Amino acid sequence: MSTLHRSAIVAVVFTACLAFAAAQNSVVQDDTTANWPSLNFQFLIKRAATEVHGQSEFSVLANPIVSSDNSSVFYNSFTSFEEDGMLYNYSLVDGVAYVSHSFMDDSENPQVQCMDTNILPPVNAIVAALSDAEAVSTILTSKGKAISCLSGNSFKTSVHGIEFGLCFSGSSGFTMYGSDMDIKVEYVENHTPILAPNVDKSAEIHCEKVASPTTVTSLGKSFLTGEQISADTRNLKAAFDLFSMDDTCSCKSEPRPCVFIHGLGVLVEEEENLDTYDYWGNMTGHTPCCSTTKYTVLNTVNNSWTDHIQQQKVCDHILAVSETSKGTKVSDTIIVSHSMGGLMVAGAIANGLCSLDNSTTWVSTGSPITGSMASDYFQESCKDQTNVFMERFVETTGFCPADDGIKSLAYIHEGYSNPVLDVAYEAAQKAYRENVYALMCSNSYSGILSSYQVGFWVLGSVVSHKSRKNDGMVEFHSCAGGFPASKFGNDYRDRFYASKLNHYDVAFKGGDALLDKTKMPVKWFECLL
Missing domain, CATH: 3.40.50.1820 (Alpha/Beta hydrolase fold, catalytic domain)
Known part of the structure; x- marks a missing residue:
């Protein structure tokens, strides 16, 4: 990815975050504690099936909330995508995850809902993995080529069981190398506020905290702040070969x-x-x-x-x-x-x-x-026996009146x-x-x-x-x-x-x-x- 292209992606996310913040009436969360820098996660997806909203390159902005003794941290995060004339904003604020979707022409007010944190790009899972990183002598690509890292700054770690090589570059940040994606992380000194969006009262009942702070080791803090890594963490293990963690598969049976x-x-x-x-x-x-x-x-x-x-x-x-x-x-x-x-x-x-x-x-x-209870529900909706929203929704799908296909999926014995x-x-x-x-x-x-x-x-x-x-x-x-x-x-x-x-x-x-x-x-x- 070229520096110009990467900068453009970062600018889009920062601009979207500022616009998103300006559109909210929420109070700014104080997420600039302990003078830890914000982080800009730049994802480069190598595999088409893993693209997000059709994009192979995107950025996530993350602001730290650090405990008083620096032993734990939680990151509020924000990212934005455009697809088919729609704008999708994903944010995690104070442990609550939100998605906002709206038309690009602002013809309607954004629809905001709360969601599970495991749907978002997993910034806090990556942060947790940094504290468990282990030093290695060399990181090898799938083709056996060594990735150039500063001496003693090669590591390996895993996020949800998926392996990465990690190259630490001090104050310039670090890069994680995987078989399906690379993740480059840079430090951002100027904090851009990440706000909780306004949620309709009918949707607010589904909002709850779905994420919490994670414990940080001295090694994890170095990765997250750019501070020098202590010598006792550099007990090198064997070369970390990305090829052995490659998840691509070949046919094991007869084609x-x-x-x-x-x-x-x-x-x-x-x-x-x-x-x-x-x-x-x-x-x-x-x-x-x-x-x-x-x-x-x-x-x-x-x-x-x-x-x-x-x-x-x-x-x-x-x-x-x-x-x-x-x-x-x-x-x-x-x-x-x-x-x-x-x-x-x-x-x-x-x-x-x-x-x-x-x-x-x-x-x-x-x-x-x-069978499917959705079939029963659609048939009820066609009779105007559920709620107005779903009755209109089912009508727009073409399922009303219920045809033979949907009727045949009625739940057994119901x-x-x-x-x-x-x-x-x-x-x-x-x-x-x-x-x-x-x-x-x-x-x-x-x-x-x-x-x-x-x-x-x-x-x-x-x-x-x-x-x-x-x-x-x-x-x-x-x-x-x-x-x-x-x-x-x-x-x-x-x-x-x-x-x-x-x-x-x-x-x-x-x-x-x-x-x-x-x-x-x-x-x-x-x-x-």
């Missing part, structure tokens, strides 16, 4: 044709499989086991997942991608289904319309195998289901448990930073889900479909992945999160097979 089966919400239909389809996120370069990649396009608005004609179309599209598939048996194929797509595949297998050979692998994400649908669910669950190889579900709708994220926060909180463990649309229990919770892990390298993603995220729409292994769906699929 095969891949076919992606989408879920609810598609009105059009294509007779042939497509080479690309924007229902899904960009998976280019992240499908090492796919010899070819095809996407089905079926009308899932006007057709239920239980419809035999619809299920036959699903089988036909899957059978078409592999030359070794014969009759109704699917061979040498990787099937990736999302949401209602998983029910269509399971229903087709349960009804004997096609079957999976041992050479075929089925990967399912976000499938409502016992009021909008029926005995025939309940039996179909039970048969689909059996086929699901007997044939699914890998599964990605979610026990939190916090999700990845994106333009659609806030919508799933609303759905996750207002829909009468049977559990708070949901992706906004589908509960973890429904997605698990009878697989025990003990089978799941919260790391992207787990075959049964209990993530913290929303319903669109598990279709790879948002790529991967920064430094959070519970929110890396693209890496999960990349490393799966």
Whole structure:
């Protein structure tokens, strides 16, 4: 990244922070204690799937709040992004995390909501990791080249289990080198205030402290202030090789044709499989086991997942991608289904319309195998039996009046289901448990930073889900479909992945999160097979 480009990014964030502060009526937090400098975190993303709001370079401003004895510190932080005519401001003030989104033309007042701190660029997690850094003799890149650091100023550390090499440059700051991103940190002597935005009273009830100060060692303080590092911290270990921490994956099995089966919400239909389809996120370069990649396009608005004609179309599209598939048996194929797509595949297998050979692998994400309470809620909203906001929201989605697709996702044994649908669910669950190889579900709708994220926060909180463990649309229990919770892990390298993603995220729409292994769906699929 050029110095000119980096300076431009920093200027944008500082300008946005000043403008954001000017627009607020809040009292300035005294976050300039102990004369510690503010920090400017400059992120350089090396992997397209990890970009934030489509940006590979961005900055985060952080102001310290230091304890009276200098033993702990907390950083208020602010960053800003522009995407598709919208401005997104993310701030962390006094332990409370906020997101503000507004139109760039200021045509409407900003909408402000509180959120989980693990959604923000993790400044305080990085700060905590600095105190645990260990000195090393050399930092090597993935190509085996040594990174030039001042003598005795090479370190290694990890943030949420993700490894970094660290090069300390004294009063000039430090740089963290990782396989997916580099983070350059500079000291800022002139403090720019970071303020809590004005929150509507109806949203304020959801605001609570989600972050707290972290203990700082003498080494951590040196990194955070630019002070000289004491000699007793320089007990060198072996060279830190970034290549050994490289998270890219290659195919561990036989490459095969891949076919992606989408879920609810598609009105059009294509007779042939497509080479690309924007229902899904960009998976280019992240499908090492796919010899070819095809996407089905079926009308899932006007057709239920239980419809035999619809299920036959699903089988036909899957059978078409592999030359070794014969009759109704699917061979040498990787099937990736999302949401209602998983029910269509399971229903087709349960009804004997096609079957999976041992050479075929089925990967399912976000499938409502016992239905979705969002379906019940939408149907209630169409009858004007919920609240005005959601009634209008559902009407704008095109779900009113409720069509066959959304009706067929009514929760099993609930009021909008029926005995025939309940039996179909039970048969689909059996086929699901007997044939699914890998599964990605979610026990939190916090999700990845994106333009659609806030919508799933609303759905996750207002829909009468049977559990708070949901992706906004589908509960973890429904997605698990009878697989025990003990089978799941919260790391992207787990075959049964209990993530913290929303319903669109598990279709790879948002790529991967920064430094959070519970929110890396693209890496999960990349490393799966």
